Amino acid sequence: xxxxxxxxxxxxxxxxxxxxxxxxxxxxxxxxxxxxxxxxxxxxxxxxxxxxxxxxxxxxxxxxxxxxxxxxxxxxxxxxxxxxxxxxxxxxxxxxxxxxxxxxxxxxxxxxxxxxxxxxxxxxxxxxxxxxxxxxxxxxxxxxxxxxxxxxxxxxxxxxxxxxxxxxxxxxxxxxxxxxxxxxxxxxxxxxxxxxxxxxxxxxxxxxxxxxxxxxxxxxxxxxxxxxxxxxxxxxxxxxxxxxxxxxxxxxxxxxxxxxxxxxxxxxxxxxxxxxxxxxxxxxxxxxxxxxxxxxxxxxxxxxxxxxxxxxxxxxxxxxxxxxxxxxxxxxxxxxxxxxxxxxxxxxxxxxxxxxxxxxxxxxxxxxxxxxxxxxxxxxxxxxxxxxxxxxxxxxxxxxxxxxxxxxxxxxxxxxxxxxxxxxxxxxxxxxxxxxxxxxxxxxxxxxxxxxxxxxxxxxxxxxxxxxxxxxxxxxxxxxxxxxxxxxxxxxxxxxxxxxxxxxxxxxxxxxxxxxxxxxxxxxxxxxxxxxxxxxxxxx
Amino acid sequence: xxxxxxxxxxxxxxxxxxxxxxxxxxxxxxxxxxxxxxxxxxxxxxxxxxxxxxxxxxxxxxxxxxxxxxxxxxxxxxxxxxxxxxxxxxxxxxxxxxxxxxxxxxxxxxxxxxxxxxxxxxxxxxxxxxxxxxxxxxxxxxxxxxxxxxxxxxxxxxxxxxxxxxxxxxxxxxxxxxxxxxxxxxxxxxxxxxxxxxxxxxxxxxxxxxxxxxxxxxxxxxxxxxxxxxxxxxxxxxxxxxxxxxxxxxxxxxxxxxxxxxxxxxxxxxxxxxxxxxxxxxxxxxxxxxxxxxxxxxxxxxxxxxxxxxxxxxxxxxxxxxxxxxxxxxxxxxxxxxxxxxxxxxxxxxxx
Numbered sequence: 001x002x003x004x005x006x007x008x009x010x011x012x013x014x015x016x017x018x019x020x021x022x023x024x025x026x027x028x029x030x031x032x033x034x035x036x037x038x039x040x041x042x043x044x045x046x047x048x049x050x051x052x053x054x055x056x057x058x059x060x061x062x063x064x065x066x067x068x069x070x071x072x073x074x075x076x077x078x079x080x081x082x083x084x085x086x087x088x089x090x091x092x093x094x095x096x097x098x099x100x101x102x103x104x105x106x107x108x109x110x111x112x113x114x115x116x117x118x119x120x121x122x123x124x125x126x127x128x129x130x131x132x133x134x135x136x137x138x139x140x141x142x143x144x145x146x147x148x149x150x151x152x153x154x155x156x157x158x159x160x161x162x163x164x165x166x167x168x169x170x171x172x173x174x175x176x177x178x179x180x181x182x183x184x185x186x187x188x189x190x191x192x193x194x195x196x197x198x199x200x201x202x203x204x205x206x207x208x209x210x211x212x213x214x215x216x217x218x219x220x221x222x223x224x225x226x227x228x229x230x231x232x233x234x235x236x237x238x239x240x241x242x243x244x245x246x247x248x249x250x251x252x253x254x255x256x257x258x259x260x261x262x263x264x265x266x267x268x269x270x271x272x273x274x275x276x277x278x279x280x281x282x283x284x285x286x287x288x289x290x291x292x293x294x295x296x297x298x299x300x301x302x303x304x305x306x307x308x309x310x311x312x313x314x315x316x317x318x319x320x321x322x323x324x325x326x327x328x329x330x331x332x333x334x335x336x337x338x339x340x341x342x343x344x345x346x347x348x349x350x351x352x353x354x355x356x357x358x359x360x361x362x363x364x365x366x367x368x369x370x371x372x373x374x375x376x377x378x379x380x381x382x383x384x385x386x387x388x389x390x391x392x393x394x395x396x397x398x399x400x401x402x403x404x405x406x407x408x409x410x411x412x413x414x415x416x417x418x419x420x421x422x423x424x425x426x427x428x429x430x431x432x433x434x435x436x437x438x439x440x441x442x443x444x445x446x447x448x449x450x451x452x453x454x455x456x457x458x459x460x461x462x463x464x465x466x467x468x469x470x471x472x473x474x475x476x477x478x479x480x481x482x483x484x485x486x487x488x489x490x491x492x493x494x495x496x497x498x499x500x501x502x503x504x505x506x507x508x509x510x511x512x513x514x515x516x517x518x519x520x521x522x523x524x525x526x527x528x529x530x531x532x533x534x535x536x537x538x539x540x
Numbered sequence: 541x542x543x544x545x546x547x548x549x550x551x552x553x554x555x556x557x558x559x560x561x562x563x564x565x566x567x568x569x570x571x572x573x574x575x576x577x578x579x580x581x582x583x584x585x586x587x588x589x590x591x592x593x594x595x596x597x598x599x600x601x602x603x604x605x606x607x608x609x610x611x612x613x614x615x616x617x618x619x620x621x622x623x624x625x626x627x628x629x630x631x632x633x634x635x636x637x638x639x640x641x642x643x644x645x646x647x648x649x650x651x652x653x654x655x656x657x658x659x660x661x662x663x664x665x666x667x668x669x670x671x672x673x674x675x676x677x678x679x680x681x682x683x684x685x686x687x688x689x690x691x692x693x694x695x696x697x698x699x700x701x702x703x704x705x706x707x708x709x710x711x712x713x714x715x716x717x718x719x720x721x722x723x724x725x726x727x728x729x730x731x732x733x734x735x736x737x738x739x740x741x742x743x744x745x746x747x748x749x750x751x752x753x754x755x756x757x758x759x760x761x762x763x764x765x766x767x768x769x770x771x772x773x774x775x776x777x778x779x780x781x782x783x784x785x786x787x788x789x790x791x792x793x794x795x796x797x798x799x800x801x802x803x804x805x806x807x808x809x810x811x812x813x814x815x816x817x818x819x820x821x822x823x824x825x826x827x828x829x830x831x832x833x834x835x836x837x838x839x840x841x842x843x844x845x846x847x848x849x850x851x852x853x854x855x856x857x858x859x860x861x862x863x864x865x866x867x868x869x870x871x872x873x874x875x876x877x878x879x880x881x882x883x884x885x886x887x888x889x890x891x892x
Contacts, residue, residue, distance in 0.1 A: 277816070327873055439808060
């Protein structure tokens with residue numbers, strides 16, 4: 001997030017797009033609701049599904065899945081043609097405006113209305129509300145990023161914020177909600193194939209030299225590595241022989257489970273370090289028992305860049321060990337001494353090598369409770385709002401972005417759009433929440449959400465078991481008939497191993513971010529005797 | 541907002557004009573007792589426990605709902621105030637079960653604390669008492685309205701903070717009680733099971749079922765940590781008794797949630813002690829995963845890494861780090877991949 005969670009209550013307008021906030025990020029959802037209830041903030045929800053935030057919204061735009069760029073270009077077209085842009089901000093703090101304008105001019109609301117399946121007047125109204133607010137914030141999540149146009153979607157949101165001068169000030173900003181407790185931190189720490197800590201590129205010889213010295217090695221590779229989906233492809237091509245997986249369950253979280261099963265079966269040696277024998281761990285050659293969050297010291301970095309402490313409350317069960325101990329032990333057996341790997345000590349090393357974490361230490365966290373990066377020195381208070389006086393690259397850059405349809409659109413054979421997501425009571429691949437009795441009692445099993453219109457056409461009734469099939473596989477799941485999904489769209493949460501949504505999803509990637517298109521796939525629903533000839537994917 | 545100066549119990553207090561007397565007093569370290577007050581919500585002024593004397597004011601004023609003004613002279617603990625508070629407590633106890641011995645909230649009950657502080661052992665007002673049915677219509681939240689003091693905190697937090705509004709007062713007069721629409725079970729209302737009502741209830745009227753009987757406040761150690769679920773980063777206190785997490789709460793006005801949690805944050809801790817937790821390294825032998833020592837497991841991995849390095853070079857290996865692990869562990873894993881093995885094939889599920 002460019003701004004902080006607390007900041008949301010200062011916004012006059014919030015655009016929530018591609019985020020079912022009250023279920024995926026309930027506490028951010030709570031702050032958004034409060035902004036509406038207490039401060040009369042105008043909430044615009046752009047989302048194909050009817051989500052709880054729609055009840056609080058000034059306006060709900062139900063656009064077709066995968067048409068975000070068109071919608072945003074349409075809004076920006078209105079802002080430009082009605083003279084609602086922040087000209088001073090554009091003049092002083094941005095570049096690339098003219099090229100951007102040329103593209104946006106090609107998206108008049110009437111054209112966009114057809115692409116998105118919404119009313120042109122609704123696009124105008126949203127544009128006026130957003131641009132008319134003194135402080136307008138954008139909030140998004142995986143509904144924006146998990147597309148083959150994920151990067152384009154994000155760039156469009158950045159364009160909207162630049163166009164209306166909504167960066168570098170309170171109650172505004174471009175605010176991605178990170179889905180996991182420490183996904184922000186894992187990125188900050190360089191658990192990515194192309195960067196070291198603090199997003200410094202592995203391709204930069206100077207950066208490599210810094211790390212070579214600090215880590216006492218002669219050579220660090222400069223070629224960016226493989227992303228998670230690419231790794232699995234490389235396994236199938238015989239290029240990657242060994243996978244080491246710490247605390248992840250790709251079998252359920254990644255697109256196209258069949259493909260992933262093939263990779264896990266094919267890889268010569270699989271190591272999984274986890275707290276449970278996950279669906280993925282069942283394929284492992286070695287399984288290492290790890291300590292859970294409650295059994296270790298450390299830090300997590302949340303979605304608004306807040307570094308906060310994790311503290312040990314109980315002992316790990318049996319012979320389970322902290323991940324840091326396991327990694328250091330393995331390094332030692334490979335001839336490398338990692339030294340003292342207690343959490344506070346490791347943070348010292350991180351701070352010494354990472355300018356944005358340079359001022360963060362356990363002592364300061366103990367005193368202050370939290371610090372937001374960038375925190376470049378031990379006397380720096382942290383940075384709740386990014387880009388206040390200037391952008392990291394100097395000027396804010398407008399990016400001309402054209403609308404491209406999703407990789408797989410519905411056709412005669414697979415006439416429905418499948419979109420996936422989370423439910424409030426369950427979490428990600430369900431490894432934790434599905435083992436918690438009261439939570440599992442509240443939502444014990446999966447459902448495919450079908451609009452009543454489609455259900456009638458298909459002859460499906462509530463609770464009926466149906467097959468949902470895509471070009472990649474089929475699953476068996478009971479139907480929930482609800483107007484919360486529009487006609488032509490079905491929704492399946494991905495928490496359930498026995499009917500895994502990701503058996504159906506499309507592994508097509510965004511060309512830049514390499515993120516798979518989990519939010520749009522073409523599927524069909526099969527019922528009755530036709531189901532008998534089908535084979536179904538489950539995580540077992 | 542202006543600066544104001546006032547006197548509370550003879551102490552000179554400087555604060556700002558947006559503060560209430562209760563807030564100004566607490567900031568100055570002067571405790572005024574309260575029952576219907578919770579910092580997460582707007583003042584309500586229902587219980588009258590926090591009444592104070594203000595010089596020149598007509599009658600006694602609820603300090604939670606009265607803003608400070610310059611030159612105000614406030615007294616919070618006079619004999620008259622104590623007498624009135626004692627009467628209010630007696631009235632509350634006249635329709636309250638005296639089962640503190642087994643009540644889930646003993647030691648964490650604002651009514652019990654008041655009775656203790658004001659020495660109210662019994663009530664002069666013997667009269668009719670309610671005997672409601674205990675409502676356990678869902679796996680998480682139990683309601684026993686015999687213990688309700690009608691402070692409205694559950695109603696207000698659900699409406700004002702959670703924005704849901706599952707509860708409201710039903711019936712009137714002596715029969716008034718918080719309830720759901722048509723007294724439906726919580727599972728049939730829009731309830732999100734966040735447990736904010738549990739966290740604010742001053743007595744044992746609304747409690748968490750999973751922590752029932754698991755430990756008194758003085759038997760548990762609270763450990764402040766960060767919630768392990770989504771990226772909000774809520775601060776939580778794990779209540780630990782004899783090595784077991786028995787409850788989760790959130791410190792009020794601290795961190796992103798400011799004391800509020802969601803259903804996963806508040807009730808999603810039992811996985812830590814689940815019998816299926818992995819407790820020993822496993823190595824595949826003859827197709828089966830069998831328990832081995834750390835020495836054997838780590839040795840097998842190291843041997844295999846050497847073999848891959850010989851045959852394929854460093855890029856024959858790939859590492860998946862974890863958005864669930866700490867910063868320090870992620871740092872170490874990418875260091876292992878880059879510095880020890882020599883590959884940039886390291887990623888995690890940021891994209892999933």
